[in-house]
Amino acid sequence: MIKHHPKFALLKSFVDGDLPASLAAGIAIHADMCPICQQKVAHLTEQVAEASFEQDLFHSAPILGNESLSETSEMNFDDIISQITATDDIAPAKIIADERLITFKGMQYSLPHTLHNMDLGRTAQIGKLSRTRINLGEGEIHTNLLHIGPGGSIPEHTHKGFELTLLLAGTFADEQGEYVAGDFIMLDKRHQHQPATEHGCLCYTVANDALHFTQGINKLLNPIGAFIY
Numbered sequence: 001m002i003k004h005h006p007k008f009a010l011l012k013s014f015v016d017g018d019l020p021a022s023l024a025a026g027i028a029i030h031a032d033m034c035p036i037c038q039q040k041v042a043h044l045t046e047q048v049a050e051a052s053f054e055q056d057l058f059h060s061a062p063i064l065g066n067e068s069l070s071e072t073s074e075m076n077f078d079d080i081i082s083q084i085t086a087t088d089d090i091a092p093a094k095i096i097a098d099e100r101l102i103t104f105k106g107m108q109y110s111l112p113h114t115l116h117n118m119d120l121g122r123t124a125q126i127g128k129l130s131r132t133r134i135n136l137g138e139g140e141i142h143t144n145l146l147h148i149g150p151g152g153s154i155p156e157h158t159h160k161g162f163e164l165t166l167l168l169a170g171t172f173a174d175e176q177g178e179y180v181a182g183d184f185i186m187l188d189k190r191h192q193h194q195p196a197t198e199h200g201c202l203c204y205t206v207a208n209d210a211l212h213f214t215q216g217i218n219k220l221l222n223p224i225g226a227f228i229y
Helices: 008-016 021-033 035-064 069-084 218-228
Strands: 101-104 107-110 120-126 129-134 142-148 157-159 163-170 172-174 177-179 184-187 201-207 211-213
Touching (some): 008 021, 008 035, 021 035, 021 201, 120 218, 211 218
Antiparallel strands (some): 120 129, 129 142, 142 201, 157 211, 163 184
């Protein structure tokens, strides 16, 4: 059962269209997996639509003069129908692939629909970690598919910036407990953890700065930090 969800403010920013593509995609994927957040997003979207409609109605009111709202609505509806039927050139419907698969070290995963049309880079590997960059062109914000093989872990670390980890498949655990597919985990410099997985997992990750390792000789762990970020 999913226990970790985006905060309300993040959901509101998602509905308002104020998030970068990387975080917006993360929320869209989570909402597809989580009925609770799906309902929240639908409710917020409805509120935004109602507010937008009322605002448009308010701004158009002075133009109406003595013309009734019903007459104007009927006129607009007729105009819309005329535009739709003005041409016989109908664009063919786009066929959306039902499945997009990705494989890490012999383990195959089906990607969420939100990621189907995103440009994926080549897969790189270091130990039991595999990473495929998702090329969104967001500068310092890096987005990845991160796979941790069975028995793998990431050394104990904290974060210089923010880090979103959305678990797509499998499970992993840290000092706070176990995470399952759909869990939306938002961390920053206040958090310190060491994720580990028994059977392997696939994560969607977004970060705007490198990890800061808190154990061992940091210089020796820098390649892992750069790899994950």
